[in-house]
Amino acid sequence: MAFSKNPGESTPGTVELHPPIHHEVFSASRAGHLDTRLRRFIYRPDRLAERYVKPGDRILDFGCGPGFFTREFAKQVGEGGEVFPVDLQEEMLRILREKLGPEDLLSRISTHRCEPNTIGLPADLNGTFDAAFAIFVVHEVPDPVRLFREICLLLKPGGTFFYSEPPLIVPGKEFRKNLALAERMGFLVIETKLFFVNRAAVLRKV
Numbered sequence: 734m735a736f737s738k739n740p741g742e743s744t745p746g747t748v749e750l751h752p753p754i755h756h757e758v759f760s761a762s763r764a765g766h767l768d769t770r771l772r773r774f775i776y777r778p779d780r781l782a783e784r785y786v787k788p789g790d791r792i793l794d795f796g797c798g799p800g801f802f803t804r805e806f807a808k809q810v811g812e813g814g815e816v817f818p819v820d821l822q823e824e825m826l827r828i829l830r831e832k833l834g835p836e837d838l839l840s841r842i843s844t845h846r847c848e849p850n851t852i853g854l855p856a857d858l859n860g861t862f863d864a865a866f867a868i869f870v871v872h873e874v875p876d877p878v879r880l881f882r883e884i885c886l887l888l889k890p891g892g893t894f895f896y897s898e899p900p901l902i903v904p905g906k907e908f909r910k911n912l913a914l915a916e917r918m919g920f921l922v923i924e925t926k927l928f929f930v931n932r933a934a935v936l937r938k939v
């Protein structure tokens with residue numbers, strides 16, 4: 734089968750390869766908007782953590798930003814657990830560390846700055862994560878298929894993946910396409926739901 738990279742220019746017998754739709758990276762200069770009392774009230778990150786994170790777990794918070802969700806995951810894993818907040822922007826990770834230090838949570842986190850196209854955590858961590866979160870970030874990633882494959886590799890069999898996207902940026906069709914891609918990378922969609930007004934899904938590593 735031949736492929737055409739340019740939509741509209743395919744010839745009979747070729748398959749159009751539309752590039753993945755991705756959007757601007759949320760700048761660290763606006764990090765303050767991501768950790769507000771209003772946002773805490775709307776999203777209840779504490780309840781999200783209580784639902785999907787257990788004491789002792791190892792957690793991936795991919796696209797963690799300034800640590801709005803990371804903080805609650807770190808509280809929930811307790812002394813015996815570990816959270817890996819991963820982000821493209823060192824500035825986001827710096828803000829996160831500065832916030833979680835005074836809250837005595839730094840010993841539970843290992844920040845990791847990644848490259849746009851790969852999480853890039855050491856291979857010996859593969860198969861060791863209990864749960865992974867990608868909240869409001871996949872639409873900013875250039876290669877979601879590779880991202881889903883890497884998250885799947887990092888999780889233990891049966892591990893949970895919570896995935897959410899904002900509806901104004903990611904239409905239903907794109908979200909469903911991403912869920913289908915994630916299933917091809919080794920996940921099973923357990924549940925689709927609303928996360929406040931956002932699209933969300935809970936997936937399990939098969």
Ligand SMILES: C[S@@+](CC[C@H](N)C(=O)[O-])C[C@H]1O[C@@H](n2cnc3c(N)ncnc32)[C@H](O)[C@@H]1O
Binds near residue numbers: 797847848849
């Ligand atoms: C809209 S913010 C969401 C932050 C956090 N999940 C929250 O909801 O509070 C998106 C974050 O994803 C990060 N990001 C964007 N593209 C990325 C990539 N390719 N790899 C890792 N992080 C990325 C951005 O730097 C930013 O911190």
